[in-house]
Structures are given as C-alpha cells and as structure tokens.
Amino acid sequence: MHTGRIGHPSLLPDGLVPVAPSPVTAKGRVFTHDGPKDFVTPTELSEAEIRQTIADFADAARNAIDAGFDGVEIHGANGYLVHQFLAPNTNRRTDSWGGDTEGRIRFAVEVTRAVVEEIGSERVGLRISPGNRYNDIAEDQPAEVYEALLAELAGLDLAYLHLMEGPDRELTARLRKTWPGTFILNPFTYPEVTGPEALALVEDGAADMVAFGALFLANPDLPARLAVGGPFNTPDAATFYGGDHRGYTDYPTLGA
Template sequence: MSQLFTGFQLGDLALPNRMVMAPMTRVRAGADGLATASMAAYYAQRASAGLIVSEGVQPSLLGQSNPGTPGLHTAEQVASWRPVTDAVHVNGGRIFAQLMHGGRVSHPETTGLVPVGPSAVAATGDVFTPNGPRPAPVPRALETAEVPEQAWSYADAARRAIEAGFDGVELHGANGYLISQFLSTNANLRTDGYGGSVANRIRFAVEAVTATVDAVGAARTGIRLSPGGVFWGVEETEIPELYEALLTELARLDIAYVHVEATAEQDVLLGLRKAWPGVLIVNPVLPMGPKQAGQAEADHWLGLGAELISFGRGFIANPDLVERMRAGLPLAPVDAATFYQGGDQGYLTYPTHHYA
C-alpha cells in the first residue's frame, strides 16, 4: 500500500492518511463574508481527507481580495463558521483555516477601501469585483508604522478561527498575495526595514507567523509558499537564498508545517526540503496548470521526503477522493466553468463513486 494512505501525527492531530485538501477559492460565501450551510455540506463531504485546508479567508475587510469570499474578522463571521467546523468534525475530519490577505490584489468596488501593498505597484491583470473584472488598481504603499498592524491581522483572525472551531490556521504566503508581495523584488520596492535585502523581505512573513504563533500556538500554525511563483505579476530573485532564510526563521518557531507549491524546479524544492526540518506538505503540480495531481505525483514526493501531499482539483470533483485513490477507482473530471460561479451546481453536486 502506498504511504499516502498511512496515518500521520501532525502535532496533536492524528491524521488517518497523508492526503491534504488544498485551499481553493470557491466564492460561495454569503453577504458580509458569512459562511453558509452549503459550505458546511461541501467541507463535510470531503472530511475523509487527512487534513482540509479551507479556502482563503480574509483576516480583515482591507485584506479581502475577491467578492463572495468568507471572513474571520467579525463575531458574526465566527458564528457562521461553527456549523462548518462542526460538520467536518462530526464526519471525522480535521480542518485548518487559510488566512489570506490579498494586499494589492483587491479593488475598492469589492471592499470600499483602497488596497494596500508594500509599494505603490499594481498587480498584473484584472481583479474580480462585484461588477465584473477590473484592472488591478495601484495600491497605497503601507507606511512603516502600519506594517505591523497588517502582520497582527493574521493573529487576530487566527484567534477567531480557533473560537470558530478550526483545528489550526495556514497563513497564505503564496500566489502573489500580501506576504508574497513582501517577498517579491518587483512588488516590494521599499527602502526601509521591510525591503531590499533578503533579510528585510522575509521580515513581514516572519512577523506575521510569529504573531500567529503567539496567538494560537505553533502546533496550530502553518504557512503556504510558492517559491519562484509569478502569480499576479510578482517576481522573486535569489529564490534559494530567500526561502532558505525564511525557512531558517520559521524553524525557530517550530510551526506545524510548511506547505510548498511546485512553482520552482525540483532541485530548488529539494534544497528547501533540506533547509526545513519540520513537516512538509507538497502540492506536487503547478496550481491551475495543465496537469492534475494524482497517485504517481504524490508517491514521487513522498519518496523525496514530503510528509503530506495536497490535492486541489481532485477534491473538487471527487468528494471521496481518498477512497477512490485507495481503491484505484476512476476519478471524476472537474468542471472548471463552475469553480467560481456561485450556487450549489459544481459545488455539492459531484457524487461519490458509489452513486456516480
């Protein structure tokens, strides 16, 4: 039997398998960023995953990237998440909330606020708004004194996540959002202590993780990274040095895991595996790329030293992905047209193999 289907101890959590449901934006939240009954059903359907990482959850209104996404910055939002986490737990699952601050990847039509970023440099491409796609606006560059407040927003949301019943949180440090923007060399043109050198560019990420660890504990804190990723136009230089420096600092905090996307060459990722002494989750194919992760890719990275493997599109179309892969059953194809359209079609309507 593949190691993929063996148990794993992640801090205080006993995972029945090494399959992680990757965080995926589905824009099904209700008004004011509230979680819904459909979201509870969606995550409960997939509770056989060793660990679920939720869709990106904004830690503040300023941090909201897309319309239709949920938050964890009001008491009402906390209350709305409790039926979701309860449903996952009743069905035997475990779930972390992914905390996602969009930074410059946002729009005033979505939040009523001017987006912020490390520098006044717009993201590449159009961003989603309630009125359709709009060119990414130029963000307001954060003043030095304001930066810690944005780092603390992750910790504040983490406290609310635990109150809402989540087992832990994952900071979204990937894919061109705020933490990733600070790591970048073209989105971050700062000349203060948060820009320029590798040590300065990792500072915001380290402060955000440190604040979260102080808030909810290291065993309940993870982070997702996309080394060398170019999402929303971010660019990075000195990639091995940048991420080795970041992982060295994160290792001192003894966090639950680092979740890495396959956005760099394998030899670069293997170097990071050597630099990171803790639990490593690998998303083994390029997110939203042409290839979908399967058993072969999972076994390959388990053989290279990853402890856990995350799957995205496979879990969308196959709520029973673990059971299908364990039994060698065919996987249902995913309908990309329903990723973000809202409603239950393409959300709750994928059957298990027994009913397909």
C-alpha cells in the same frame, strides 16, 4: 490571508483601497460584483500600518480558534500580501521591511511569529509558492530568499510547511532539506492536475504529505477514492472561481 494589492475598492467598505508593500499596480483583472475590473494602484503600507496588519493576522487566528477550528494556515503564496513582501517586483521598499533578503522576509517572519504567539505553533502552518508568477509576481532567483525564510522560521516548530511547487524541482529539494519539520508538497504538474501518482513523492522522501487541489474539488470523497485506486472525476475548470452549484455540489461520489 490578506490579498494586499490583489483587490479593488468596490470590494472594500467606506472608500478603502488595496494596500501593499509598495505602490506597484498588478497586471490583470479581479472579479467584482460588477464583473472583472482592472487592478488599481495600491497604497503603500506605513510602518504603523504594517504593525497593525501583523496584529490583524494574529487576531484572525484567534478568532478562528475561538470559532472551533483546529488551526490556521498562513497564506504566504500566490501573489497575495505576504508573497508581495517576499518578491522583488512588488516590494521596492528601502526601509527595514524591504531592500535586502533580511528585509524582504521580515513581514512573513513577524506575521508567523505573531500567529504562533497567539494560538501556539502546533496550530499553525505556512503556505509558500517560490517563483510562482500568479498575480503578477516576479521571482527569478527565489532560492536565497526562501532558504533564509525557512531558516528563520525553523525554530518555531510549526505544524507544517506547505509548498506550492513551481517547475524547479531542485529548489523544492533544497527547501525540503532546509525545513526540519513536516513538509507538505503540492507538486508542479501543469498543465495536468495533480493525480494519485503524486503519492509516490511521499514514498521516495520528497515530501511528508501531498496536497491535492483541483482533484479534491472534483472528488469530495478523494481520500476514499485514493484508498481504492479510483475512479476519479475530472475537474471542470469552467466552473472554478464562482458561479452556481455546478462544479460545487454536483460532482458524484463513489457509488452514486
């Protein structure tokens, strides 16, 4: 992954600043070593820098495989760099990396192709979150862009597509129909965490697999708990995103 504009110079070496498709400052704050700080205005990536960043994704994938990982998931969601190219409020470019639908999906497509060429399609997944407003993203009508993206990637035979769903279940169904391969769904259950009842989405064909987030944090042995129907620890949101061992190593396992 690459966070793009979601960062801060204090987190980067040698005076570097965050980069993005366009110099649009994100609303909000980022965690730093000195506490939360406002996001800064990112530097707009040049053509040469975009090409280098695509190569960096491929290099990172190769490093992961060489280190012993089975594969990689490209993070194209949650308002980070790939998502910033897809969204109209963060990509205001008028060159071939922005503008129309073809331009906005180009970075995501080329990153995915480069990673596939480097390590093989069977080792590559892609995560997207259409319409997700996290990190100050605005995609009021995401269907056209994401259907075009999936149509463009369909021939790459990726290991899977991982969709972090928003409140639009109709869009999920459309993208499910568009995607020819394995479809992993992290269903929209806000404000509740995704629970074991989400497994019914596999039974009714809405997805091939279901992804769990917060429930897995609170239940490191989640597969075993799902197999026997629980019980399930309740996630403690106060311990998310940093701190000490609490919420990290102290959730009890079955029989503990």
